[in-house]
Amino acid sequence: MIRDITLGQYYKTESVIHTLDPRVKLMATLVFLISLFISTNIFAYILATVFLLAVIYLCNVPFLFIIRGLKSLLVLLFISIIFNVFLTPGETIFSFGPLSITKEGLIIATKMAIRLVYLVIGSSILTLTTTPSKLTDGLEKGLSFLNVFKIPVAEIALMMSIALRFIPILIEEVDKIMKAQMSRGADFEKGSIIEKAKSLIPLLVPLFVSSFRRANDLAYAMESRCYSNANNRTKLKPLKYKRIDYITYLILLLFIILIFITRYIKIDIRVF
Amino acid sequence: MSILEVKNIKYKYDKYNESSKYALNDVSFSIDESEFTALIGESGSGKSTLISHLNGLYRADSGDILFKGKSIYDKDFNLTNLRFKCGIVFQYPEYQLFSETVLEDVAFGAIKKGLSKDEAYKKSLEVLKMLGIDHLKDETPFNLSGGEKRKVAFAGVFVMDPDILIFDEPDAGLDPVSKDQFYKLLKMLNQKYKTTIIYITHNLDDVIEYANKVIVLKEGTVLKEGKPYEVLTDKEIMSKANLDMPYAVEIYYELLKLGRKIDISKLKFDELKETLIGLK
Numbered sequence A: 001m002i003r004d005i006t007l008g009q010y011y012k013t014e015s016v017i018h019t020l021d022p023r024v025k026l027m028a029t030l031v032f033l034i035s036l037f038i039s040t041n042i043f044a045y046i047l048a049t050v051f052l053l054a055v056i057y058l059c060n061v062p063f064l065f066i067i068r069g070l071k072s073l074l075v076l077l078f079i080s081i082i083f084n085v086f087l088t089p090g091e092t093i094f095s096f097g098p099l100s101i102t103k104e105g106l107i108i109a110t111k112m113a114i115r116l117v118y119l120v121i122g123s124s125i126l127t128l129t130t131t132p133s134k135l136t137d138g139l140e141k142g143l144s145f146l147n148v149f150k151i152p153v154a155e156i157a158l159m160m161s162i163a164l165r166f167i168p169i170l171i172e173e174v175d176k177i178m179k180a181q182m183s184r185g186a187d188f189e190k191g192s193i194i195e196k197a198k199s200l201i202p203l204l205v206p207l208f209v210s211s212f213r214r215a216n217d218l219a220y221a222m223e224s225r226c227y228s229n230a231n232n233r234t235k236l237k238p239l240k241y242k243r244i245d246y247i248t249y250l251i252l253l254l255f256i257i258l259i260f261i262t263r264y265i266k267i268d269i270r271v272f
Numbered sequence B: 001m002s003i004l005e006v007k008n009i010k011y012k013y014d015k016y017n018e019s020s021k022y023a024l025n026d027v028s029f030s031i032d033e034s035e036f037t038a039l040i041g042e043s044g045s046g047k048s049t050l051i052s053h054l055n056g057l058y059r060a061d062s063g064d065i066l067f068k069g070k071s072i073y074d075k076d077f078n079l080t081n082l083r084f085k086c087g088i089v090f091q092y093p094e095y096q097l098f099s100e101t102v103l104e105d106v107a108f109g110a111i112k113k114g115l116s117k118d119e120a121y122k123k124s125l126e127v128l129k130m131l132g133i134d135h136l137k138d139e140t141p142f143n144l145s146g147g148e149k150r151k152v153a154f155a156g157v158f159v160m161d162p163d164i165l166i167f168d169e170p171d172a173g174l175d176p177v178s179k180d181q182f183y184k185l186l187k188m189l190n191q192k193y194k195t196t197i198i199y200i201t202h203n204l205d206d207v208i209e210y211a212n213k214v215i216v217l218k219e220g221t222v223l224k225e226g227k228p229y230e231v232l233t234d235k236e237i238m239s240k241a242n243l244d245m246p247y248a249v250e251i252y253y254e255l256l257k258l259g260r261k262i263d264i265s266k267l268k269f270d271e272l273k274e275t276l277i278g279l280k
């Protein structure tokens, strides 16, 4: 159930994608997300799909494991599809009663669904193939130019990495708490909405208590190891680009250029 | 008659990965009514995973579990009911305490079971008295000491009147005196109310003292089950399972080396003391 959330989880295995520099992967994710939102026609989507499939193939994480994260997205997906299909004005192709499905609605709904699904898969792959510490290193180094504007990049990166690291821990805790409460007859699924909300109390209270305790412990542990001023810290394993990283940057450049080119391909696809 | 029968269950956490290992690999055993069973094995051997199957929290990938002769995986088997009859007290009490007062928290399970509020509170108070912590009933559970929290968590399960009580490492982090008190209480419940008890522990000296059956787990399989003196004196099994022998067993073997053979089934503290005093 709750374990199906893959966002923020790391999947340990060996692959090209795993060995890439985190900065490259961050950039790739950013490029991919941007490409999703500037895609206007079918060619761009095909291109994005090929790109995504290639990465999925290369990253050596079981496909089912990657798309497992989508399960928790289904409700959101469903709602957005319904709204788009029925509420977009345009050329009616089917109607019953006051509701009518429009051609524009269908197209927008499909685009929305693809974007949402690709977005989640794309960002899941980033965290699935990058350890939290590498991810922070990548962020810190990649954003270090912001130091010029007196933005505490290192601190922000640290905060992000702690937050990321906490996600799997929290999920595990939710799982344990649910087990303990279900053993006492708690039921998190039955009942009306109000009853369901009420039944969450035995879950949320222990979760908050233990999160605060954890945060407190972590703060003390950092204090007692004299943590201060992240900017002056040196790294045990400084990030360094390898050949494969430069090649990947080139591929990314090619990808985004191709996406831009698709914008100028004018074809008239008749959907119906 | 066996109250619980586990038949060839297999379970793996990472179902998406063909090559991942099974946390439980073909586990079978049965528990008789009013038995006092210790589940032992090194960390990661699958003990906690196993007990989570016993009240249907996890569903085995294959195999079957029978509670009083009925498969808990049958469509018309009432799992909620099983959870009341098969009470599990997990390792960390923090994961189950959530109410404003101890009494309220303990009553949660009883109310879920269908008791009226008054009945549930009355019953909870009785349980707290039995555990000797009724003076804490109006405290908030979050400010209690570790041992007290454990007792409250235990009360919260015991209040449901389970036929089987299952504990995950109940003695971890208890001081020696509370630990002895706790085991004596279990012994009393076991003898007086015929409650079946299954508990996970790393403390093998106490297993000899209190349990009348031991199951040894290693990498998700049962290495051996039997009476404590049969299992814990089996050198081969113990080293396979990476477990140290309890003191009593070491004494037994030391004496054997000296040519003194004592009754192997009498290794409890008092029995051993008698025997040793009797020796010249």
Ligand SMILES: Nc1ncnc2c1ncn2[C@@H]1O[C@H](COP(=O)(O)OP(=O)(O)O)[C@@H](O)[C@H]1O
Residues within 6 Å of the ligand: B013, B014, B023, B041, B042, B043, B044, B045, B046, B047, B048, B049, B050
């Ligand atoms: N929530 C979980 N997700 C994935 N693997 C787990 C989980 N819990 C336990 N495991 C794995 O299952 C095996 C058995 O664990 P567990 O039942 O906790 O052992 P024990 O209680 O004997 O220490 C271990 O290899 C452990 O790593």
Ligand SMILES: [Mg+2]
Residues within 6 Å of the ligand: B047, B048, B049, B168
């Ligand atoms: Mg355990």
